[in-house]
Amino acid sequence: KQEVTQIPAALSVPEGENLVLNCSFTDSAIYNLQWFRQDPGKGLTSLLLIQSSQREQTSGRLNASLDKSSGRSTLYIAASQPGDSATYLCAGMNSGYSTLTFGKGTMLLVSP
Amino acid sequence: KAGVTQTPRYLIKTRGQQVTLSCSPISGHRSVSWYQQTPGQGLQFLFEYFSETQRNKGNFPGRFSGRQFSNSRSEMNVSTLELGDSALYLCASSLGSRGNNEKLFFGSGTQLSVL
Numbered sequence: 744k745q746e747v748t749q750i751p752a753a754l755s756v757p758e759g760e761n762l763v764l765n766c767s768f769t770d771s772a773i774y775n776l777q778w779f780r781q782d783p784g785k786g787l788t789s790l791l792l793i794q795s796s797q798r799e800q801t802s803g804r805l806n807a808s809l810d811k812s813s814g815r816s817t818l819y820i821a822a823s824q825p826g827d828s829a830t831y832l833c834a835g836m837n838s839g840y841s842t843l844t845f846g847k848g849t850m851l852l853v854s855p
Numbered sequence: 856k857a858g859v860t861q862t863p864r865y866l867i868k869t870r871g872q873q874v875t876l877s878c879s880p881i882s883g884h885r886s887v888s889w890y891q892q893t894p895g896q897g898l899q900f901l902f903e904y905f906s907e908t909q910r911n912k913g914n915f916p917g918r919f920s921g922r923q924f925s926n927s928r929s930e931m932n933v934s935t936l937e938l939g940d941s942a943l944y945l946c947a948s949s950l951g952s953r954g955n956n957e958k959l960f961f962g963s964g965t966q967l968s969v970l
Contacts, residue, residue: 774955786859786945787961794955832898841886841951842911843959845898 749846766833859962873934878946886951887929
């Protein structure tokens with residue numbers, strides 16, 4: 744059974760800092776790993792999807808990496824802004840399913 | 856292209872009642888899955904429907920059920936509501952290809968409060 748853990752649970756940084764969010768998973772038979780953003784009381788916005796055959800994906804100031812052998816993924820946010828404040832969730836999709844196993848998220852606060 | 860639509864946005868019920876939530880997926884998507892989000896447990900998978908058939912099910916009691924219609928719209932039903940059912944219920948739609956590029960798109964959710 745896949746288990747996903749995110750560290751840290753909360754992070755507070757000043758505007759402009761580069762930061763890294765960590766995600767670990769127990770089952771390496773992972774089809775893909777997805778990173779989402781959630782604003783309070785809202786749904787999930789997809790940020791990046793990394794396929795099992797890929798090592799990283801980039802979108803703007805965001806870069807996500809995947810290391811299946813170690814069971815880890817990281818989300819790197821460059822030059823953080825107050826608008827980046829949200830909860831970031833990582834989720835793994837295992838082979839043969841269209842469903843995700845989620846971590847509990849990292850709550851990020853970027854102060855002006 | 857319209858996104859995933861969930862209705863209603865907010866719902867208040869009392870213990871013992873039942874509730875039905877609705878989800879309209881992105882046009883062309885055939886898979887709809889449901890998740891429950893609570894502060895303590897985070898996001899947990901309820902079930903997935905593909906072409907009107909339940910294809911996968913999470914570890915929830917039988918009070919939680921769902922169905923999918925021929926137009927891919929899905930409904931989720933919770934009977935005999937308990938206080939612990941208070942949560943944000945999220946619906947996700949996808950192509951249902953089960954490939955490694957399978958991407959899920961989420962709706963804004965239905966916030967259910969059980970009093």
